[in-house]
Amino acid sequence: MIEFKHVPVLLDEVIDGLDIKKDGCYVDCTMGGGGHSSAILSRLSKKGKLIGFDKDDDAISVCKERFSGCQNVTIIKSDFKNSPNILKEMGMAGQIDGILLDLGVSSYQIDSAERGFSFLHNGRLDMRMDKSQDLTAFDVVNFYSEKQLLKILYEYGEESNAKNIVKNILKARQEKPIETTFQLKEIVEKSFPKKVIYGKGGVIKQTFQAIRIEVNGELEGLKECLQNLIQLLRKGGRIAVISFHSLEDRIVKNVFKDACTDCICPPKTPVCICGHRAVAKPVSKKPIVATTQELQKNSRSSSAKLRIIEKI
Numbered sequence: 436m437i438e439f440k441h442v443p444v445l446l447d448e449v450i451d452g453l454d455i456k457k458d459g460c461y462v463d464c465t466m467g468g469g470g471h472s473s474a475i476l477s478r479l480s481k482k483g484k485l486i487g488f489d490k491d492d493d494a495i496s497v498c499k500e501r502f503s504g505c506q507n508v509t510i511i512k513s514d515f516k517n518s519p520n521i522l523k524e525m526g527m528a529g530q531i532d533g534i535l536l537d538l539g540v541s542s543y544q545i546d547s548a549e550r551g552f553s554f555l556h557n558g559r560l561d562m563r564m565d566k567s568q569d570l571t572a573f574d575v576v577n578f579y580s581e582k583q584l585l586k587i588l589y590e591y592g593e594e595s596n597a598k599n600i601v602k603n604i605l606k607a608r609q610e611k612p613i614e615t616t617f618q619l620k621e622i623v624e625k626s627f628p629k630k631v632i633y634g635k636g637g638v639i640k641q642t643f644q645a646i647r648i649e650v651n652g653e654l655e656g657l658k659e660c661l662q663n664l665i666q667l668l669r670k671g672g673r674i675a676v677i678s679f680h681s682l683e684d685r686i687v688k689n690v691f692k693d694a695c696t697d698c699i700c701p702p703k704t705p706v707c708i709c710g711h712r713a714v715a716k717p718v719s720k721k722p723i724v725a726t727t728q729e730l731q732k733n734s735r736s737s738s739a740k741l742r743i744i745e746k747i
């Protein structure tokens with residue numbers, strides 16, 4: 436069995452926030468190692484149901500093994516962007532009491548050198564959550580045009596020094612392919628003065644994050660997926676989303692804000708023309724963040740933001 440090391444973040448807050456009903460039906464869109472799923476499941480009766488998704492084969496096999504004795508767990512290998520359709524086909528529309536999305540990558544994925552996600556471990560540039568997809572980080576770094584690379588570093592890495600990084604990537608790949616995480620790390624390092632690299636900004640992390648977001652299409656369709664998932668909740672059902680960077684959080688915040696607002700016409704529109712009606716209410720006004728105790732135990736929780744709304 437794979438040793439899947441991942442400490443679930445904001446676990447108590449997620450469980451409290453979902454307000455779990457013992458006979459309810461819950462969906463974990465990002466099962467990972469099954470940490471949150473297991474806590475949800477422990478609060479369910481035999482009548483309760485848990486449906487889990489992940490697009491990573493390792494996560495799927497770990498969860499299949501972990502929950503092998505549980506009749507009320509269904510595990511599906513899929514991008515969660517397909518989950519609204521899959522759940523509808525399963526007859527779950529209006530039947531779901533709680534949905535969780537714990538976005539991004541697991542510690543297991545980051546810490547497995549051969550998955551090529553991290554600048555802390557040397558491995559072939561890969562970064563695919565779903566190993567059956569074609570596009571890898573190697574393809575992005577070696578074959579994307581200057582314009583494409585600049586776009587992803589600006590948009591997904593919010594990287595102000597993108598020009599220098601891209602210039603150095605183009606130069607390096609003319610000599611030989613950029614094959615490993617450490618080669619890429621060196622190129623990024625060369626693009627900045629030393630004090631910036633080792634200062635607070637985490638510039639290497641930003642470049643790696645931008646490439647990872649591109650490889651996995653992490654932001655594409657997230658908005659529509661959340662909107663469709665909200666529709667599947669029963670009245671009183673809740674959806675909780677943990678995000679780890681501002682790009683994701685902005686999407687979650689805006690979808691939840693719209694879902695909780697009657698009129699969503701542009702500001703200053705004299706009379707409402709959208710006819711939009713709120714379908715949910717916020718569970719907490721502000722995003723929930725990790726406590727000092729959790730931050731001390733799990734540094735990964737430092738950038739986590741949890742937002743929860745309830746269907747009305």
Ligand SMILES: C[S@@+](CC[C@H](N)C(=O)[O-])C[C@H]1O[C@@H](n2cnc3c(N)ncnc32)[C@H](O)[C@@H]1O
Pocket residue numbers: 441442443444464465466467468469470471472488489490491494513514515516537538539540541542564
């Ligand atoms: C932060 S981890 C979740 C950890 C999990 N909550 C736990 O307690 O172990 C995120 C997981 O979501 C998966 N994932 C990310 N984006 C996905 C997507 N679009 N579709 C399906 N799975 C996704 C990743 O493969 C990873 O296993």
